[in-house]
Amino acid sequence: MDRPESGEKHHPKLPPQGDAPGLLEQFLPAYDGKMVQKRRIPRMALVAIVLASIAVVALVTGLLVWHFHFRPGKVRKMYSGYLTISSHTFSDAYENYNSTEYKELATKVSKQLYTSIYKQNGWLSRYHVVSSVQGFSEGSDNGIIAYYLSEFNVRENRLSLVEEALDKLMVGGETARQSRSGIGRTTDNSLIIVGMTSGAVDARLAAKNLKRSSERLLHAHANQTDSFRSPGFPESSYPSNLYKEWQIRADPEHRIRLEFDVLDLEKDCRNDFIKVYDSLAPTEKQVITEKCGIRLPGERFIFLSSGNVMLVTLYTNEEKNFPGFRAFYSQVPGKIKECGGELTAGGTFTSPGFPSHYPPNIECVWNIEVPQGKHIKVKFNKFSIHSPEEKPLDCPTDYLELKYRICGEKPPKTVYSIKSNRATVKFHSDMSHVGEGFSGEFEAFEPADPCPGKFQCDNDLCVSTNLKCDGYNDCGDMSDERGCSCNDTQIKCKNGFCKPRFWSCDGVNDCGDNTDEENCGKCKASFFTCRNGRCIYAQKECNGYNDCGDGSDESQCEKSIVVRCSDISYKCKNNQCISKLNPMCDGEKDCEDGSDEAECKCGIKPYKSSRIVGGKDSNEGEWPWQVSLHTKTQGHVCGASVISNRWLVTAAHCVQDNEKYRYSEPDQWEVYLGLHTQSETSKATLKSVNRIISHPRYDRISYDNDIALMELDSPVTLNQNVWPICLPEPTHDFQTGKAVWITGWGKLREEIESVAPVLQKAEVRIINVTVCSRLMDDGITPRMICAGVLSGGIDACQGDSGGPMSSAEENGRMFLAGVVSWGDGCGRKNRPGVYTRVTEYRNWIREMTGV
Numbered sequence: 001m002d003r004p005e006s007g008e009k010h011h012p013k014l015p016p017q018g019d020a021p022g023l024l025e026q027f028l029p030a031y032d033g034k035m036v037q038k039r040r041i042p043r044m045a046l047v048a049i050v051l052a053s054i055a056v057v058a059l060v061t062g063l064l065v066w067h068f069h070f071r072p073g074k075v076r077k078m079y080s081g082y083l084t085i086s087s088h089t090f091s092d093a094y095e096n097y098n099s100t101e102y103k104e105l106a107t108k109v110s111k112q113l114y115t116s117i118y119k120q121n122g123w124l125s126r127y128h129v130v131s132s133v134q135g136f137s138e139g140s141d142n143g144i145i146a147y148y149l150s151e152f153n154v155r156e157n158r159l160s161l162v163e164e165a166l167d168k169l170m171v172g173g174e175t176a177r178q179s180r181s182g183i184g185r186t187t188d189n190s191l192i193i194v195g196m197t198s199g200a201v202d203a204r205l206a207a208k209n210l211k212r213s214s215e216r217l218l219h220a221h222a223n224q225t226d227s228f229r230s231p232g233f234p235e236s237s238y239p240s241n242l243y244k245e246w247q248i249r250a251d252p253e254h255r256i257r258l259e260f261d262v263l264d265l266e267k268d269c270r271n272d273f274i275k276v277y278d279s280l281a282p283t284e285k286q287v288i289t290e291k292c293g294i295r296l297p298g299e300r301f302i303f304l305s306s307g308n309v310m311l312v313t314l315y316t317n318e319e320k321n322f323p324g325f326r327a328f329y330s331q332v333p334g335k336i337k338e339c340g341g342e343l344t345a346g347g348t349f350t351s352p353g354f355p356s357h358y359p360p361n362i363e364c365v366w367n368i369e370v371p372q373g374k375h376i377k378v379k380f381n382k383f384s385i386h387s388p389e390e391k392p393l394d395c396p397t398d399y400l401e402l403k404y405r406i407c408g409e410k411p412p413k414t415v416y417s418i419k420s421n422r423a424t425v426k427f428h429s430d431m432s433h434v435g436e437g438f439s440g441e442f443e444a445f446e447p448a449d450p451c452p453g454k455f456q457c458d459n460d461l462c463v464s465t466n467l468k469c470d471g472y473n474d475c476g477d478m479s480d481e482r483g484c485s486c487n488d489t490q491i492k493c494k495n496g497f498c499k500p501r502f503w504s505c506d507g508v509n510d511c512g513d514n515t516d517e518e519n520c521g522k523c524k525a526s527f528f529t530c531r532n533g534r535c536i537y538a539q540k541e542c543n544g545y546n547d548c549g550d551g552s553d554e555s556q557c558e559k560s561i562v563v564r565c566s567d568i569s570y571k572c573k574n575n576q577c578i579s580k581l582n583p584m585c586d587g588e589k590d591c592e593d594g595s596d597e598a599e600c601k602c603g604i605k606p607y608k609s610s611r612i613v614g615g616k617d618s619n620e621g622e623w624p625w626q627v628s629l630h631t632k633t634q635g636h637v638c639g640a641s642v643i644s645n646r647w648l649v650t651a652a653h654c655v656q657d658n659e660k661y662r663y664s665e666p667d668q669w670e671v672y673l674g675l676h677t678q679s680e681t682s683k684a685t686l687k688s689v690n691r692i693i694s695h696p697r698y699d700r701i702s703y704d705n706d707i708a709l710m711e712l713d714s715p716v717t718l719n720q721n722v723w724p725i726c727l728p729e730p731t732h733d734f735q736t737g738k739a740v741w742i743t744g745w746g747k748l749r750e751e752i753e754s755v756a757p758v759l760q761k762a763e764v765r766i767i768n769v770t771v772c773s774r775l776m777d778d779g780i781t782p783r784m785i786c787a788g789v790l791s792g793g794i795d796a797c798q799g800d801s802g803g804p805m806s807s808a809e810e811n812g813r814m815f816l817a818g819v820v821s822w823g824d825g826c827g828r829k830n831r832p833g834v835y836t837r838v839t840e841y842r843n844w845i846r847e848m849t850g851v
C-alpha cells in the first residue's frame with residue numbers, strides 16, 4: 001500500500017457551518033425563536049449535510065481521479081540474483097527447504113539483504129516489499145551460494161533510479177561465484193557476503209506470483225538420465241495462467257545437461273514460453289535460453305550449465321494452450337574436453353559440449369600449427385554463436401576469434417583462410433544466452449594452389465570441377481554457376497546461370513530472376529493466374545469475390561473471409577466457406593464455429609525431433625505415426641501411418657495378393673506401432689488387423705489410387721511414441737518446392753536387399769506435377785504427388801511403401817501429404833519418388849473410418 005508523503009494526502013476540509021452566510025442570516029430575525037429554530041435547524045442542517053456530503057464526494061472523487069490518472073502509478077518489480085556467503089559451510093540440509101538449517105539461513109539471508117544491502121541505499125529500502133531465498137548451492141571453498149528473489153513496489157517516476165541502483169549491486173564482480181578471496185562485507189552479526197549479483201526478473205514473470213512448490217526440486221545423477229515434463233503432458237495441454245519452476249542440481253564440480261525432446265508451445269513468446277537459467281533464481285542476467293513454439297526436426301535443444309545448478313521455468317497466459325514439453329537431465333563432469341588445446345596437421349574442433357549448445361561463461365583457446373610455408377583453412381559445417389540483436393556485428397557477448405571476432409549464424413561450409421602456418425582460435429561465451437555452437441575442420445594448404453585438382457569458389461571452398469556449371473549452387477555463393485555457357489539440356493537464365501531445362505515452368509524460381517518461369521502460358525505480370533487458366537487483375541485476388549469462376553483467387557489467402565463455396569475453398573462444419581489457405585489446425589480460429597481447430601490432436605510429434613536412401617537415423621519417437629507392417633513369415637514389408645487409435649493408412653499395393661502371399665487377408669499381418677529399431681520389436685506395441693479396405697479403384701498397372709485402410713483389432717493407447725498424423729482436407733495445398741519428410745525402414749540403397757535397422761528420415765521437396773509427369777514418362781495421374789531431390793541420392797525405396805510423406809505446416813503440425821507408392825529405382829537423378837496424393841482421399845477416408 002501507499003505510504004503517505006507530506007502534502008500528498010488531503011483530508012477534506014469542510015467549511016464550518018457558521019461561515020455559510022445564507023444560513024446565518026436566517027437565524028437572526030427569529031420571531032418565535034424556539035419554534036423557528038426547532039423547525040428550521042433540522043432543515044438547515046439537512047442542507048448543510050447535503051452540501052457537505054457533496055463537497056466530500058467531490059473531493060474524494062477528485063483525489064481518486066488524481067491518484068489514478070495523474071499521480072505516477074506504482075510498478076511491481078522483481079529482482080533476483082545470488083549472494084556468496086563465506087561464513088557458512090554447505091551441507092545437504094541446505095538443499096531441503098523444510099530443514100531447520102535451510103529455514104534459519106533463509107531468514108537470515110532475507111533479513112540481511114534488507115538491512116545491510118537495500119537499507120544502505122535509501123531508494124531501495126523504501127520500495128522494498130519482501131525478499132525470499134529460492135535455494136542454496138555449494139560455493140567454492142565450502143561456502144554457500146544463496147539465490148534470492150526480491151520484490152519492489154516502485155513509483156513509476158523513480159523506476160530508473162531504483163533500477164540503476166539494483167543493477168549496480170554487485171560485490172566481487174562477475175566472477176563472484178568463483179571468488180576465493182575472503183574480502184567481503186562483514187556484517188554486524190554473522191553472514192559474510194563475499195559476492196553478489198542482482199538483475200531484473202523478466203517483466204512477464206514479475207506479473208505472476210513466483211511461488212515455490214516442492215515437486216520441482218530435481219537432483220541429477222551420473223550415468224542416469226531423468227526427466228520432467230510440463231503439467232498434463234502428453235495426455236492434455238498445459239493449464240492457462242501458469243508459472244512453474246524446476247530447480248535442478250548436480251554434484252559439485254559437475255554441470256547439468258538438459259535436453260528437450262519435445263517442445264510444443266504457443267508460437268508467440270509473449271504468451272507462453274520456457275526459460276532456462278544458469279542459476280536457481282530467475283535472473284535475466286543468467287538466462288541460458290528462452291523458447292516458445294515448436295521444436296523442428298533436426299533442431300537440437302540440449303543445454304549445459306556453467307555450474308552445478310539450473311532452473312527451468314514455464315510461463316503460460318490465459319488462452320491457447322498447447323501440449324507442452326518434456327526434458328531430460330543428467331550430470332556431466334565440469335571439465336569439458338572439447339575446450340581448447342594444441343592442433344597440428346589437420347582435424348576437427350568444436351565448441352565446448354557440441355552438439356549441445358555451449359555452456360555460458362566459458363573460454364577456450366586452440367593453437368593451430370601446420371608445416372612451415374603452408375597456410376591454414378578452417379571450414380565450419382555448423383556455426384551458430386549467440387549475438388545480441390542490437391549489435392550483431394560487434395560480437396560483444398559470445399564469439400569465436402580467428403582473425404577477428406565472428407558470431408551469429410553462418411551457412412554450412414563457411415570457410416576462413418589464414419595466411420600463416422600458425423593461428424590462435426579463441427572461443428568466449430558470457431554469462432547468458434547461448435547458441436548451438438560450431439563444428440570446424442582445419443587443414444593446411446599450399447598458398448600457391450589452394451584447391452589442388454578442384455574448383456576454388458569465391459568463398460574459398462573447393463568443389464569438384466564437374467560441379468561447375470551444372471545448375472546447382474555447390475559453392476553456396478553461386479560462384480560455380482557464374483560465367484557458364486549452357487549445354488542443350490539446360491536453359492540460360494537472364495542473369496547468366498544455366499539450369500536444367502525441365503526446371504522451367506515448374507512454379508519454382510530456379511534462376512533467381514524468374515526467367516525460368518516466364519512465358520509458361522501463364523498470365524502476364526500484375527495478373528493473377530487462375531487454376532482454370534484465366535487471367536484476372538492481381539488486385540482481385542482475395543477480395544472476397546469469385547473472379548476466376550473456380551474460386552481459385554479466393555482460396556489461398558492469408559486472411560479468412562467467408563466466401564461462396566467452390567471446389568477449392570475450405571468448408572467449415574457450419575457449411576460456410578472461407579478464403580484462407582490451409583486453415584485447418586493452424587492454431588487460429590478461422591471458421592465462425594471454430595470447426596477448423598476442433599479436431600487437432602494429431603501431427604505434433606510428442607517426441608524428439610531433428611533411410612530411406614540418403615537419409616539419416618531418426619530419433620526415437622520422432623515419427624510417432626510411423627507404423628511397421630510385418631507379415632508373420634517375412635518380417636517388415638511395408639510402412640503405414642496412424643490416423644486414429646483404430647485406423648492406419650497404407651498403400652493399396654501393400655495389401656494385394658500375389659501367387660505366394662495373401663496380403664489382402666488381415667490375419668497375415670502384424671502391426672508394430674511406436675517401433676524405432678527393427679530388432680527391438682519387443683519395445684513396440686503389437687496389434688493385429690481386423691479389416692483391410694483397399695481403394696476400390698486401385699490400378700495395379702498404373703498404381704493409380706494406391707491407398708488402403710487398416711483397422712486394428714483393438715484401439716491402441718496413444719502416447720509419445722504412438723500418435724496420429726493430421727489428414728489434410730481436400731482443399732489443402734502442398735506447394736511445389738515445399739520441403740517434406742519421408743520416413744521408413746526401406747532399403748538404404750537400390751542395389752542392396754536388406755531393410756534399414758533403424759527408422760530412417762530424409763527431407764525431400766514437392767515437385768511440380770507437369771515436371772514430374774515429364775520425368776516419369778507421363779505416368780503421373782492427378783491422384784499422385786511427386787517429391788524428391790532431382791540431383792538424386794535422396795528417396796524412398798523398397799520397404800518404405802505405405803509409409804508417410806509428412807509435411808510440417810504453418811505451425812509445425814505434421815500432415816499426411818502422401819503415401820509412399822512407386823518410383824524408378826531409388827534415388828536416381830531426375831527420377832523423383834511418387835506418392836499417393838492424400839487430399840484426394842480425405843472424404844473416402846472419412847466415409848470408411850469416421851476419422
Ligand code: ARG
Nearest residue numbers: 796798799800801822823833
Ligand atoms: N513400391 C515400393 C515399395 O513397395 C516403394 C517405392 C518407392 N520408390 C521410390 N523410388 N520412391 O516399398
